[in-house]
Amino acid sequence: MNKNVIFNIEKMKKMQDAARYKISIKVPMDYGWIEDMYFVIEKGKERISYKLKHSKNEEEYVIFENEIDLDTRAIYSYYFSYFANGKHKFHKQKEITRNNHVIKEEMFKLSVNYEVPSWAKGKIMYHIFIDRFNRGNNEPMQPMPRRTIHNSWEEEMMIGPDKDGIWNADFYGGDLKGIIEKLDYIKSLGVSILYLSPVMHSQSNHRYDTSDYENVDPYAGKNEDLEKLCTLAHQKGMKVVLDAVFNHTGNDSKYFNEYGQFDTIGAYKNIDSPYASFYQKHYYNGEVVYNYWWGMPNLPVCDGLSKEWQEYILGENGVIDKWFKLGIDGLRLDVADELTDEYIEKIREAVKRNKEDGFILGEVWKNPMRMGRGYIESGKGMDSVMNYPLIDALIRYFKYADVDKLRRVITEIQSEYPDETINVLMNFTSTHDISRPLDIFGLDNFSPYSEWAWNPNRNDIEFLKKVKLNSKEYEHGKEIYKAFVFILNFMPGILSIFYGDEAGIEGLGNLANRKT
Numbered sequence: 001m002n003k004n005v006i007f008n009i010e011k012m013k014k015m016q017d018a019a020r021y022k023i024s025i026k027v028p029m030d031y032g033w034i035e036d037m038y039f040v041i042e043k044g045k046e047r048i049s050y051k052l053k054h055s056k057n058e059e060e061y062v063i064f065e066n067e068i069d070l071d072t073r074a075i076y077s078y079y080f081s082y083f084a085n086g087k088h089k090f091h092k093q094k095e096i097t098r099n100n101h102v103i104k105e106e107m108f109k110l111s112v113n114y115e116v117p118s119w120a121k122g123k124i125m126y127h128i129f130i131d132r133f134n135r136g137n138n139e140p141m142q143p144m145p146r147r148t149i150h151n152s153w154e155e156e157m158m159i160g161p162d163k164d165g166i167w168n169a170d171f172y173g174g175d176l177k178g179i180i181e182k183l184d185y186i187k188s189l190g191v192s193i194l195y196l197s198p199v200m201h202s203q204s205n206h207r208y209d210t211s212d213y214e215n216v217d218p219y220a221g222k223n224e225d226l227e228k229l230c231t232l233a234h235q236k237g238m239k240v241v242l243d244a245v246f247n248h249t250g251n252d253s254k255y256f257n258e259y260g261q262f263d264t265i266g267a268y269k270n271i272d273s274p275y276a277s278f279y280q281k282h283y284y285n286g287e288v289v290y291n292y293w294w295g296m297p298n299l300p301v302c303d304g305l306s307k308e309w310q311e312y313i314l315g316e317n318g319v320i321d322k323w324f325k326l327g328i329d330g331l332r333l334d335v336a337d338e339l340t341d342e343y344i345e346k347i348r349e350a351v352k353r354n355k356e357d358g359f360i361l362g363e364v365w366k367n368p369m370r371m372g373r374g375y376i377e378s379g380k381g382m383d384s385v386m387n388y389p390l391i392d393a394l395i396r397y398f399k400y401a402d403v404d405k406l407r408r409v410i411t412e413i414q415s416e417y418p419d420e421t422i423n424v425l426m427n428f429t430s431t432h433d434i435s436r437p438l439d440i441f442g443l444d445n446f447s448p449y450s451e452w453a454w455n456p457n458r459n460d461i462e463f464l465k466k467v468k469l470n471s472k473e474y475e476h477g478k479e480i481y482k483a484f485v486f487i488l489n490f491m492p493g494i495l496s497i498f499y500g501d502e503a504g505i506e507g508l509g510n511l512a513n514r515k516t
C-alpha cells in the first residue's frame with residue numbers, strides 16, 4: 001500500500017475548562033472494508049473511546065469524523081482504533097522494538113487549553129544564590145541571633161555547623177542591590193530570565209526556612225529593592241522568577257516563633273495561636289506534636305489542606321499577590337512534589353490572577369509524568385519542572401559514555417511530556433543542590449552506580465572542605481564542561497546558568513558549591 005492514513009484534529013470552540021474538537025480521519029480504501037472507527041484518548045490511567053461516524057467517501061478514501069468535547073488538560077495521548085477486513089488495527093506514531101519485544105507504544109499528543117508563557121520558551125536563565133552573588137550595600141550588617149557575619153567577601157565559607165551547631169548560618173551579605181549592580185553583566189550572557197533563590201526574611205543563608213513571607217530578609221535588602229530590581233530587569237528585557245517555599249517555614253519565624261524573637265503568639269508554644277492551623281501536627285500521649293520536614297527540627301511542615309494557610313498564601317491580597325505587586329513574573333516551587341495537587345492548582349489560580357502569563361516552575365526530581373500526580377498533565381498546575389533526569393543522563397554520557405540512559409531519557413521526555421512544557425524545561429549547568437560542573441567532570445569522586453551522577457562518593461565534611469582541583473583536573477573538567485554546555489544550548493527548553501558556573505567556580509557537594 002502506498003497511500004497513508006490522513007487525520008486531522010481541529011479546535012472548534014474553547015469553553016470553560018473544556019474545548020470542542022472536530023476529529024476526522026481518512027483511510028485508503030485499499031485497507032479493505034472499514035468499520036467501528038474510534039478516536040481513543042488516554043487520560044492518566046483512564047482510556048476513553050469516541051466513536052467516529054462514517055461521513056463520506058472521497059476519491060480513494062473513506063472518511064470518518066465527529067465532534068467531541070475534551071476537558072482542559074496539558075496532555076492527552078491518543079490514537080485511532082478500527083477494524084479493517086475483520087482485523088483490529090491501530091494508527092499510532094510508531095513502536096520501539098528491542099530484542100523482538102515492543103517496549104513502548106508512542107502515541108500522538110494533544111494539549112487542550114494549555115499554553116506556557118511564550119517569554120520563557122527557549123530562553124537563558126541566570127540562577128542566583130543571593131547571599132553569595134554580589135554585595136551592593138556598603139553599610140555594615142547588623143548582628144542578628146544565630147547568624148555569623150563574614151568579615152570579607154574573600155573569607156573562607158563555612159561548610160557544616162558553626163560552633164553552636166547551627167547549619168547554614170554564615171552570611172556574606174549578597175543582596176538585591178548587588179544584583180542590580182550586575183544586571184548589565186547578566187544581560188551580556190544572553191539572559192532574559194532571572195531566577196532568585198528565596199529572598200524573604202529567613203533564618204539561614206539559603207533562606208528555605210522562611211521567617212516572614214511579607215518582608216525581604218534584612219541582609220538581602222528591603223521590599224523596595226525587590227521592586228526596583230524587577231523594574232530595572234524589565235527595562236532590560238528580563239523577567240524575574242522568585243523561589244517560593246510553601247511546604248514548610250522556619251522554626252524561628254513569626255508563625256512558629258520557637259525562640260520568641262517575634263512579637264507574635266507562635267504555634268510552637270501555644271496551640272491557640274492564630275498560626276497553629278498553618279502546621280501539620282499529630283497527638284502523642286495526649287500532647288500536640290508538630291511534624292518536621294525530613295525530621296529537621298528547624299523546619300515545621302505546613303498543612304496544605306488548612307484553609308487558613310491557603311488563604312494567607314493564596315487568597316486575595318495574600319502572599320503571592322503581594323509578591324507580584326512588587327513586580328515578579330513567576331514562581332519556582334520548592335519541593336513541589338510535597339505540595340498537594342489542590343494546593344498547586346490554587347497557586348496557579350493566584351499567579352494567573354496577577355499575571356496571565358505568569359510562569360510556574362516546580363522542583364520535581366524525577367519524570368513528573370510518571371508520578372501519578374497532576375503536576376503538569378492536569379493543565380491546571382505547573383508549566384514546567386527542573387530537568388534533573390536529562391542533566392543526570394548528560395553527565396553520565398560525558399563521564400561514562402552511557403548512551404543508553406541518554407537515549408532513554410530523551411525518548412521519555414519527547415514522548416511523554418507536553419510539547420509546551422518541553423519548551424520550558426529548566427536545563428541547568430548546576431544548582432544549589434548539586435556539585436559544580438568542574439568538579440563533576442574533573443574529579444573521580446563519583447560512581448556510575450550512584451542514584452544521581454553528581455552525588456560524591458564521600459560526603460564527610462572534613463573531606464569536602466579540603467577538595468580542590470589541581471591544574472590538570474581543572475583543565476580536564478573545563479574541556480568536558482564546555483562540551484556539556486554546548487549540548488545544553490541545543491536542547492529544547494531553558495538553559496539555566498547557576499551563578500558562577502560561567503566563571504569556573506568549584507565546589508564538591510551541596511555546601512561547597514555555594515561560594516561567593
